[in-house]
Amino acid sequence: MDIAQFLVQVLNGVQYGFLLFLVASGLTLIFGIMGIINLAHGAFYMFGAYVAFWLTGVTGSLAAGILLGLPFIIAIGFLIERFAISFLYSRDHLYQVLLTYGLILIFNEMQKILWGTDFYSVPVPEVLSGSIPLTENQAYPVYRLFISLVCLGIAASLYLVIGRTRLGMMIRAGASNREMTQALGVDITKVFSVVFSLGAALAAFSGMIGAPVSAVYPGMGDHILIISFVVVVIGGIGSIKGAFIGAMLIGLADTFGKVLLPELASMTIYALMALVLLWRPQGLFGRPAT
Amino acid sequence: MTGPWPLRLTLLAAVGGLAVFPWVGDPFYVELVIHLMILGIFAMSLDLLMGYTGLVSFGHAAFFGISGYLLALMTPESGGLSIWLALPVCLAGTAVAALVVGWFSVRTSGIYFIMITLAFAQMAFFFFVEHQDFGGTDGLFVADKPFVGFGGWQLLDLRDEHSFYFFTLGLLVVTYLLLAMILRAPFGQVIRGIRANEARTRALGYPTQRYKLISFVIAGTFAGLAGFLEAAHTEYVSPSHLGWHESGLVLMYVILGGMGTLYGPVLGAFVMGLLHDQFQDLTEHFNLVMGFFVIAVVLFLPDGVAGLVARLGRARGGGPADPPR
Numbered sequence: 001m002d003i004a005q006f007l008v009q010v011l012n013g014v015q016y017g018f019l020l021f022l023v024a025s026g027l028t029l030i031f032g033i034m035g036i037i038n039l040a041h042g043a044f045y046m047f048g049a050y051v052a053f054w055l056t057g058v059t060g061s062l063a064a065g066i067l068l069g070l071p072f073i074i075a076i077g078f079l080i081e082r083f084a085i086s087f088l089y090s091r092d093h094l095y096q097v098l099l100t101y102g103l104i105l106i107f108n109e110m111q112k113i114l115w116g117t118d119f120y121s122v123p124v125p126e127v128l129s130g131s132i133p134l135t136e137n138q139a140y141p142v143y144r145l146f147i148s149l150v151c152l153g154i155a156a157s158l159y160l161v162i163g164r165t166r167l168g169m170m171i172r173a174g175a176s177n178r179e180m181t182q183a184l185g186v187d188i189t190k191v192f193s194v195v196f197s198l199g200a201a202l203a204a205f206s207g208m209i210g211a212p213v214s215a216v217y218p219g220m221g222d223h224i225l226i227i228s229f230v231v232v233v234i235g236g237i238g239s240i241k242g243a244f245i246g247a248m249l250i251g252l253a254d255t256f257g258k259v260l261l262p263e264l265a266s267m268t269i270y271a272l273m274a275l276v277l278l279w280r281p282q283g284l285f286g287r288p289a290t
Numbered sequence: 291m292t293g294p295w296p297l298r299l300t301l302l303a304a305v306g307g308l309a310v311f312p313w314v315g316d317p318f319y320v321e322l323v324i325h326l327m328i329l330g331i332f333a334m335s336l337d338l339l340m341g342y343t344g345l346v347s348f349g350h351a352a353f354f355g356i357s358g359y360l361l362a363l364m365t366p367e368s369g370g371l372s373i374w375l376a377l378p379v380c381l382a383g384t385a386v387a388a389l390v391v392g393w394f395s396v397r398t399s400g401i402y403f404i405m406i407t408l409a410f411a412q413m414a415f416f417f418f419v420e421h422q423d424f425g426g427t428d429g430l431f432v433a434d435k436p437f438v439g440f441g442g443w444q445l446l447d448l449r450d451e452h453s454f455y456f457f458t459l460g461l462l463v464v465t466y467l468l469l470a471m472i473l474r475a476p477f478g479q480v481i482r483g484i485r486a487n488e489a490r491t492r493a494l495g496y497p498t499q500r501y502k503l504i505s506f507v508i509a510g511t512f513a514g515l516a517g518f519l520e521a522a523h524t525e526y527v528s529p530s531h532l533g534w535h536e537s538g539l540v541l542m543y544v545i546l547g548g549m550g551t552l553y554g555p556v557l558g559a560f561v562m563g564l565l566h567d568q569f570q571d572l573t574e575h576f577n578l579v580m581g582f583f584v585i586a587v588v589l590f591l592p593d594g595v596a597g598l599v600a601r602l603g604r605a606r607g608g609g610p611a612d613p614p615r
Binding site: 087088094097098101102103106109112229233263264265277282 | 578
C-alpha cells in the first residue's frame, strides 16, 4: 500500500465514519436523554435513502429531494414518538426493544410494499461528480469529500447547539437527571419530542446524502442499525463525543479491515467492540454503571 | 412438575394433548408442531437467562446455529451418525462457545450485556457467511438424520415423522423438568437473587459472576439442543439460524409468553409460530400484521400470555399468584 492508496482509504474510512456518526448520534441522544433503546432508528436511515431515491427521480435533483423529504421523515418520527414510544418511558428496556422490533417489521414491510425488493442507485449530483487526482492513476471523488464536509458541519452545529444554547442545556439536563429537570419547570415531554425528531432527521439525512455512494436496498436499515449500536456502545451510551470517536474508529476499522483482512472484514468491528468493552465495560466515554 | 396444582394439571393436559396430536392432526401440522416444540425448547433456554438470571441476551441464536453447523459438519455423506456421538459433541461444542462468549459478557450488564451478546452473535454470523467451507450464505445440508440405536439395532427411526415428533416432545418435557429442577436447587435460588438484587447477593458471599456464567452456559447448551433438533429435522442449517432476527424472535417468544415461568415462553413460541403460519397463508405481507401484533402485545398485555392467563385465573377467584419480581 503506497501513501496515496493509504490516504484514499483514510478518507473513505473518515467519510463512512461521518455517516455513521449522524445515525449513531441520534441513537445515543435518544438513549441518553429519553432512556429508550430505539431499534427502529435504522428504519429512518433506510426511509431517508428511499425517499431520496424517489424524490430525486421526481425532481431530478438530490438537493431538492433532501429538502422535500426531510420534513416528511421528521413528521413520521414525531408521530411515532407521540403515539408509540411515549407509552414506554416508565417501562423496562425489554419492552422498548420489543415495541421497536415490531416497528422494524412494519417499516421493512412498508418498504417492500412501496418500493419492492430491487436494488436502486441514486446518481451523484452533476456539480459534484468530478474527482480530485492524487497521483497519475489514483483519484478521489469530490462527492465523498463533500459528504465528509457536510457531516463535519452538522457535527459542529450539533456540538454548538448542545453545548451553547438553551435547548442544548435542557437536553443535557434531561440526560443527567430527568426528574430534577422536570421539577425545575422544563416540559420534558417537549424536549423528548424534539430529541426523537432530531434523531430521526439525522438518521434520514445520513441515508439521503449517503445514497449516491451506497446502493439503496432492502435491509439497509438493519445493517446500519447494528453498526450504529456498536458505535454507541464503544463510545459510551449517551455521549455525543463518544459517538464521534466510536464512529471514526469503526469507519476506519471497517475500511482497513476490508483491505487488510478481507476474509475477516465483517468480524473486525465486532472484535473491536468486544475488546473495548473488556477494557472499559461502560464504553470509552460512558458513565460507569451504578 | 413444579407449581400449584391447577397449573400442573394444565401442563400435564397440554403434554397429553401434544402426545395424541400426531394421530389426529394433519401431517402438515405435525411437521409444524415439531418446529414449534423445538422453538419452545429454544425459548425456555433463554427464559433461564432473561426471566430468572436477569440477563437479556440478544445473541442467543448464535448457540442455536452453532449446534446445527456442528451437526451438519459432522454428519458424513454416507449416512446418519450415531446420536450418542452427534448429540454430545453438538452440546459440548455449544457449551464451550457459550463459555467463551459468557466469560466476556457477564462482566457487563444491562444494555451493554444486550449489545455485547449481539456483537458475538454477529461475529459468528459473519464467520459462517464469509467462509465458503461452511457453505457461505447458502448454508449446509445435513446429509442424514442421526441414528438412534445400539450397534446395528435401531431404537427409533428419526426419518419417520412420528418418531421424530415423539423424540422432540420427549426432549421438550425433559428440558422443562431439568430447568425446573435447576431452578428449585440452591443454584436456582442464587440466580433469582442475582436478578432481584445482584449487589446484595454478592454481599451474602455468592460469587455472582460465576453464577451468571454458569447460567449462561446452561442456557446456551439448551439452545444448542434446540439447534441440534432443528438441523436434524429440516436437514439444513444456514447463517440466518444465528442472525439477529432469529435472536429477536426468540426474545419475543419469551416476553410474549411471559418471562420467568418456563411454560410461558413455550406458549409464546406456539402462539407466534401459529400466527406466523396463519398470516403467511392470508397475506404475503404477514410481517406487517406481525409488527402490529407485537406492538399491541407490548401496549396492552404487559405480562405476556401467561400473565393474561394468571389474571383471568385471579378474576375467577383462584389460580396462581403473580410470580415474584
